[in-house]
Amino acid sequence: MNFDFTEAEHAFAEEVRGFLRANPPESFAIDGMDAGYGSGANSRAFMKALASQGWISMCWPQAFGGREQPMFMKLVLMEELALAGAPFGPLAGVWQTADAIIEYGTERLRREILPAVARGEAAFWQGYSEPDAGSDLLALKTEARRDGDHYVIRGHKIWSSHAGIATHGLVFARTSREARRSRGFSMFVVANGTPGMDIRPIRSMTGEVYHHEVFLDEVRVPADLMLGAPGEGFQALLNGLDADRFWGRFYKSPALARVLRQLVEYANTTTVRGAPLSRDPSIRRRLAAMASEIAALRLLFYRAGCLIRDGAPLSYETAMAKVYADESGQKLARLGMDLLGVWGPLREGSRWAKLGGHISHLYQTTLGHTIAGGTAEVLRTTVAVRGLGLAAEPRAGAEAKAR
Amino acid sequence: MDFRPSPSQQILTTTARAFLRQHCPPEMVQRLALDERGFDEPLWRRMAELGWPGLLIPSDLGGSDGSLLDVILLVEEMGRVGLPGPFVASAVVATSLVLAAGSPAQKKRLLPELAAGARIASLALVEETGSFDPEAVALECALPGRLSGRKLFVKDAHVADDLMVAVRIGGALSLLAIPADRAGITRLPLDPISGEKLFEVTFDRVELRPDDLFGAVGDGVALLTSALLAGSLARTAEMVGAAQRVLELAVEHAKTRVQGGRPIGGYQAIQHACADLVRDVDATRGLLYAAAWKAAEGRPADADAALAKAYAGEACLAVARRGHQIFGAISYCEEHPLHLLHKRIQAASVDFGDAPLHLETVARAIGLA
Numbered sequence: 001m002n003f004d005f006t007e008a009e010h011a012f013a014e015e016v017r018g019f020l021r022a023n024p025p026e027s028f029a030i031d032g033m034d035a036g037y038g039s040g041a042n043s044r045a046f047m048k049a050l051a052s053q054g055w056i057s058m059c060w061p062q063a064f065g066g067r068e069q070p071m072f073m074k075l076v077l078m079e080e081l082a083l084a085g086a087p088f089g090p091l092a093g094v095w096q097t098a099d100a101i102i103e104y105g106t107e108r109l110r111r112e113i114l115p116a117v118a119r120g121e122a123a124f125w126q127g128y129s130e131p132d133a134g135s136d137l138l139a140l141k142t143e144a145r146r147d148g149d150h151y152v153i154r155g156h157k158i159w160s161s162h163a164g165i166a167t168h169g170l171v172f173a174r175t176s177r178e179a180r181r182s183r184g185f186s187m188f189v190v191a192n193g194t195p196g197m198d199i200r201p202i203r204s205m206t207g208e209v210y211h212h213e214v215f216l217d218e219v220r221v222p223a224d225l226m227l228g229a230p231g232e233g234f235q236a237l238l239n240g241l242d243a244d245r246f247w248g249r250f251y252k253s254p255a256l257a258r259v260l261r262q263l264v265e266y267a268n269t270t271t272v273r274g275a276p277l278s279r280d281p282s283i284r285r286r287l288a289a290m291a292s293e294i295a296a297l298r299l300l301f302y303r304a305g306c307l308i309r310d311g312a313p314l315s316y317e318t319a320m321a322k323v324y325a326d327e328s329g330q331k332l333a334r335l336g337m338d339l340l341g342v343w344g345p346l347r348e349g350s351r352w353a354k355l356g357g358h359i360s361h362l363y364q365t366t367l368g369h370t371i372a373g374g375t376a377e378v379l380r381t382t383v384a385v386r387g388l389g390l391a392a393e394p395r396a397g398a399e400a401k402a403r
Numbered sequence: 404m405d406f407r408p409s410p411s412q413q414i415l416t417t418t419a420r421a422f423l424r425q426h427c428p429p430e431m432v433q434r435l436a437l438d439e440r441g442f443d444e445p446l447w448r449r450m451a452e453l454g455w456p457g458l459l460i461p462s463d464l465g466g467s468d469g470s471l472l473d474v475i476l477l478v479e480e481m482g483r484v485g486l487p488g489p490f491v492a493s494a495v496v497a498t499s500l501v502l503a504a505g506s507p508a509q510k511k512r513l514l515p516e517l518a519a520g521a522r523i524a525s526l527a528l529v530e531e532t533g534s535f536d537p538e539a540v541a542l543e544c545a546l547p548g549r550l551s552g553r554k555l556f557v558k559d560a561h562v563a564d565d566l567m568v569a570v571r572i573g574g575a576l577s578l579l580a581i582p583a584d585r586a587g588i589t590r591l592p593l594d595p596i597s598g599e600k601l602f603e604v605t606f607d608r609v610e611l612r613p614d615d616l617f618g619a620v621g622d623g624v625a626l627l628t629s630a631l632l633a634g635s636l637a638r639t640a641e642m643v644g645a646a647q648r649v650l651e652l653a654v655e656h657a658k659t660r661v662q663g664g665r666p667i668g669g670y671q672a673i674q675h676a677c678a679d680l681v682r683d684v685d686a687t688r689g690l691l692y693a694a695a696w697k698a699a700e701g702r703p704a705d706a707d708a709a710l711a712k713a714y715a716g717e718a719c720l721a722v723a724r725r726g727h728q729i730f731g732a733i734s735y736c737e738e739h740p741l742h743l744l745h746k747r748i749q750a751a752s753v754d755f756g757d758a759p760l761h762l763e764t765v766a767r768a769i770g771l772a
Contacts, residue, residue, distance in 0.1 A: 001412075001472065002405045003693045072404075260769065268772040278772045285758075288765035292690070292714040295707075299689030303406045320682050377671070383681055384674030388654045391669040 009076050016080040023049055025086040032089065032162045033208040036329070036365030037248065038082045038255025042089035042162050044120070050088065051120030056095070064102055064114050071309050075250060075302070082251035083258055090123040090162065092247040096240060097124045097170065097189075100227060104236075108224040109189060116167070124189075125163035127171035127214060128237070130156055135378050137172075138181055138234070142216065144173040144188065151175070151188065151226070153196075153219040159372070163199050163212035167192055171216065176231055185233040189225045196220070206364045207347075242314065244373055245322040246304055252325040253298040256332050259362065260290055262355050263336055277339065286335055293328050300324060316387025319379040326369035326376065333363040406692065412476050419480040422453065427484045429740040435487040436598025436743055442488055442562050451520025456494040459502065459633075465515035471633060472699040475640045475691065482644025485740070485747050487598065489523050489559035495637045497524035499630040500567050504578055504617040513565070513580070524565040524580070526630065527554035527604055535756040537627045540569045540576055546616055550581075550609040556754075560590045560602035568606075569623055576623030579615045586610070597746035628705075631755055635708050636695050638751040639715045643688050645744045645751075646719040649726040650680040652741065656730055667729075676725050683718035690714055706768035709761035716752030723748045
């Protein structure tokens with residue numbers, strides 16, 4: 001066992017800290033709301049700054065312009081960025097899409113997409129969910145029909161994060177009818193602005209725009225912009241979602257550690273009924289218990305990270321870690337609101353807001369986390385079925401048939 | 404980072420798991436819990452033959468040069484079966500004390516016998532305040548002189564040859580090792596639901612000799628620190644092992660117990676409960692290993708161990724309690740293994756400091772004023 005970084009990892013962490021000192025996160029222009037996951041707001045300028053360090057493509061093969069750095073360097077980078085509250089919003093999603101393209105993308109995707117990713121100019125929205133296909137994703141209705149060397153996509157996607165400011169959509173659509181329910185789906189990389197694509201913002205409960213719905217009306221996509229083999233999209237998607245749970249939540253524990261640090265500072269400097277808030281025994285215990293939870297969460301993610309690094313099989317680890325990350329985040333946001341009392345609900349920008357009004361924002365955004373990317377319920381079922389070998393509950397139709 | 408035990412640690416845990424499955428079955432744990440003495444000498448001797456009591460002890464004193472992390476992995480296996488007996492009290496806590504506080508002569512006298520399992524020692528720390536904080540010790544004596552007063556929650560005092568007693572000499576916290584059969588010492592059993600053997604030890608004008616002293620007068624806090632850390636980590640390891648076993652039993656039950664035409668594990672209500680068991684066990688184990696690794700590396704680990712212990716108390720107890728709900732009525736029976744695993748977890752959660760004590764350590768570590 002070893003719970004420390006290697007010398008190279010320590011050195012890289014120091015390099016990232018140095019970069020952040022020279023380029024304070026708050027100095028970058030923000031393009032899209034911070035959804036509270038821990039990767040901060042969406043900032044094209046910050047992504048370009050990361051790209052200028054060569055950090056976006058650092059783990060890619062040299063043939064694609066990378067430096068073949070070990071995968072753990074990405075974890076080191078994300079942890080430092082999250083601890084500093086940097087606006088690296090789309091980074092994890094960009095990495096995953098690039099990895100998929102490197103692994104099984106067409107020549108055209110590699111040629112057109114990877115350089116833009118490496119320059120920090122590409123970002124992707126996920127076109128998975130539909131109005132009637134949420135947790136039951138395979139109920140989706142979007143179809144892509146072959147027409148010569150193109151596919152023509154028709155459908156309606158929803159809950160696509162930052163689709164309005166991204167460059168491409170990853171659109172999941174049915175391409176054929178097959179006996180097995182999970183076959184016949186394919187993934188397309190569709191550039192924003194392609195004729196027939198209509199991206200409409202959905203204002204969220206925070207008052208800002210994060211999600212979008214996307215109407216696809218006879219959108220023509222060249223066939224070589226399909227990502228993966230035709231009809232095999234679902235397995236690729238599942239693998240992708242599994243990775244998403246890891247990469248899309250890895251930075252949560254350092255981000256929560258950062259918020260906890262702010263709450264500790266607040267408790268130390270705030271007097272309530274004549275005594276420092278930090279001396280309230282119940283507050284001390286709740287903050288300390290939260291610190292324990294964040295430490296446990298960090299180790300769950302690093303353990304999964306080691307399994308991924310070592311090529312060991314994963315079954316339930318990322319699903320479990322994601323649920324825990326999201327529930328811990330909700331708990332911390334709740335604790336923050338309790339601590340701030342009447343000041344808690346004040347928005348960022350309010351004259352009397354404490355801690356920049358960020359806690360009220362976190363309190364709202366974290367509500368969505370146990371729903372997005374697999375609900376806590378679906379993922380607990382995944383842990384039980386894939387991890388523990390318990391029998392899956394029969395689908396409603398199958399149960400009726402059996403009767 | 405690497406979460407995998409070393410090859411030698413894997414051999415240790417594999418051997419321990421097989422040995423304990425064979426020699427410490429649930430029926431035996433149950434029998435010893437109900438038995439007043441509750442100490443199985445043949446089992447203790449077999450464990451000694453495997454070298455377990457000497458794991459922390461240097462090889463030139465009869466031990467096998469193991470690390471605290473090795474011991475923690477072994478104790479986790481013991482926790483899985485709910486092994487009764489004085490291993491943690493003697494081979495982890497008291498042995499750590501002797502290693503930290505003993506003079507060369509004291510070490511030479513005690514450690515080879517402790518390593519061989521031929522001698523058992525136990526720490527007498529807690530008094531009527533119920534606190535594991537060394538600062539709470541009030542028992543006063545002079546040296547040489549006489550000791551009168553009492554200690555509570557002394558583990559396995561009935562089989563101990565030596566009692567390591569925390570006292571104040573002229574107000575300064577100090578440590579004594581007193582033979583348990585010295586005149587004036589009485590051991591009265593407490594009666595916990597866990598079946599663990601805990602005692603009130605009373606001292607009635609017990610003679611104290613200069614060579615009873617371990618370390619210097621006033622060194623008590625420093626000397627106790629590493630032993631309390633080891634005890635705290637060992638109890639956390641027991642909780643992790645026991646919770647792991649609860650998880651395995653519950654999942655096995657969920658797969659085989661059929662209600663409404665299918666195994667109850669086919670219902671999401673049970674699936675989700677089982678998923679939470681996995682999370683609680685995995686999360687606690689991560690904290691335990693990280694803290695034990697740090698301590699074994701000689702890095703500061705007080706806050707890590709405190710955090711792991713506080714977390715374990717909450718998470719592993721939740722596992723045990725949820726386990727009962729998954730099992731239903733059968734786990735309410737005395738002959739079912741669940742209740743003893745549960746009670747051991749509960750006992751461990753308050754031993755060597757309960758959650759409030761450890762959370763206070765964490766609170767200071769995260770910078771709360």
